[in-house]
Amino acid sequence: MAELSTFLQKARRRRASWLLDHADAQRVAARILPRGIREYVDGGSEGEVTLERNARAFRDVAFAPRMATWVDKPDLSATVLGTPINLPVLTAPCGGMRLVHPDGDLGLATGAARAGTIHVASSAAGYTLEDIAAVEGPQWFQLYRFSSQATMENLVGRAQAAGYSALVVTVDTAVAGFRPRDYKNGFSYSMRVNARNAVKLAPQLLPKPAWLIRYLLDGLPFEIPNTAEVTVDGKPMVLTEMTKGGAGSHSPTWTDLDWLRAHWHGPLVVKGIITPEDALRAVGAGADAVIVSNHGGRQLDGSPASLAALPGIVDAVGDNVEVLLDSGIRRGSDVLKALSLGARAVLVGRLPAWGLAAAGTAGVERVLEILRTEMVRSMRLMGCSSVADLDPTWLDPETVPGHRTKEVEAP
Ligand SMILES: Cc1cc2nc3c(=O)[nH]c(=O)nc-3n(C[C@H](O)[C@H](O)[C@H](O)COP(=O)(O)O)c2cc1C
Structure with a gap:
């Protein structure tokens, strides 16, 4: 058994090392992945x-590089809420990751x-917050209230006891x-792991035997173990049940x-801020940090791109x-653009999920290594020696969101 596990780990490492960039991982x-899981992530x-606006916003911003400058080893280190990090990229809280790969949140x-x-651990993780906290390394805990004050209080007390250093x-x-794709794929509120659904989903699952075997061996996880202590019947909520409306806000108010x-x-970190007004309100509520985010285009469709919202929020909160x-x-290069517009660090959601799907923990490591390599190469090409030096002067002002063209005076 131990030999099989070493063999599988080596195979995953090899598969991970073949990934060239995010598109490859995707x-x-x-x-x-079966269609339903793939489209749940994507x-x-x-x-x-x-979703499209987010991608376009990064594409449309151009650098103002400083050529003929030799940079040997650009410095990517930063400090976020007092924690020093070597890469200014955190892994975002994502529910359902154990469906993607059994390593899931632990990976x-x-x-x-x-x-x-x-790593920011999701409330809707496939492992308990205690199990995730046991992984060595700095971690924050992300909170949903699951429509109930009691659930929120339970999660907050446990996150504090488990040693998470910040609450998101x-x-x-x-x-x-x-999300219409989820609905069409049968990834809906009523879904449970049972024989009827297995038959219904068979056409999606059977063509993906590697995923199916992993999922079966992992015990068909489709639940949110963090909620087991607080439901009326003592059974954890299933993943598709958690975002049902009706019984009060799912997010804290x-x-x-x-x-x-x-x-x-x-x-305390407030995630999901997209206007300067809400950013100021978060400051007033005692937040230590805000995450400018539209949930990766998964919540209010029509929200601005997070990159477009960033300069106004940075200006407002000082x-x-x-x-x-x-x-x-x-x-x-996307990370460098966000840092140039005033972000201290960024988070990535889908990117590590794709790495996880491709090669488990090794795949997560690989996509973060790819990001690091891309940042280093771009900084050397830009003539920038440290992420601490990044500011809006590293961007072409004509391409920056919210930029007003200055009137040019005649000489
Ligand atoms: C599959 C998936 C599940 C997610 N689950 C959560 C969650 O449980 N809690 C949360 O705050 N955000 C969640 N998010 C949003 C991410 O934390 C993050 O805001 C988003 O993925 C960032 O965009 P990106 O995927 O383009 O990097 C989820 C995102 C994805 C893709």
Whole structure:
């Protein structure tokens, strides 16, 4: 058995080493995952306007490089809420990752730690928050309230006891965004792992035997173990049940934030901020950091691109809080653009999920290594020796969102 496990690990490492960039990781993930899981990861809400806007925003911004400058080893280190990291890229909280690969959240946390960065564990993870916290390395815990104050209190108390160093409160998920691809694939609220659904989903699952065998051996996980202590019947919620509307907000509200500020003894991060007004409100509620995010285009379709929203938010909050960003980061150059516009660090969601699908923990490590290599190469080409030096002067102002063309005076 031990030999089989070593063989599988070696095979995964080899497969991971073949990945060249994010598109490659996405392609391999698509080959391995059944359609329903692939589209759950890749998809966005409604018309996927915001999903597309995120990608376009990064594409449209151009660098203002400084040529003829030799940079030997660019410095990528940063400090986020007092924690030093070697790569200014955190792994974002993502529910359902154990469907992608049995390593799931443990693989994400291990991959982040090996890259010298922070993992943010999701409330909707496939492992308990205690199991994820046991992985060596800095970690934050992301909070949903699952429509109930009691659930929120339970999770916060356990996250504190488990040693998470910051609490990330996601505020953009009052109800689930409607993701048509999930609906069409049968990934809907009523879905449970049972014989009827197995028959219904057979055409999606059978062509993906490698995934199916892994999933069966892992015990068909389709639940949110963190919720086991708080449901009426003592059974954990299933993944597709969690975002049902109806019984109150799924995300904490501003009232909850007052409670959280009083009861969480550590840094508080508000995730899902997309306007300067809400950023200021988060500062007022005692946040130590905000994450400019539209949930990767999975919640309110029609939200601005996070990169477009960033400069206004950075201006509004000044030095009062740290500003991070996610939604749409695919390449090292995207990270550099966000940092140039004032983000202290970024988070990536789909990118490590694709790595995880392709090769488990080794795949997560590999996509983070690819990001690092891309950042280093781009910085050397730009003539930039440290991420600490990045500011808007590294970007072509004509291409920066919110830029107003200055009037040119005649000489
Ligand atoms: C499959 C998936 C599940 C997610 N689950 C959560 C979650 O449980 N909690 C949360 O705050 N955000 C969740 N998100 C959003 C991510 O934290 C992050 O905001 C987003 O993925 C960033 O965009 P990107 O995927 O383009 O990097 C999820 C995203 C994906 C793709």
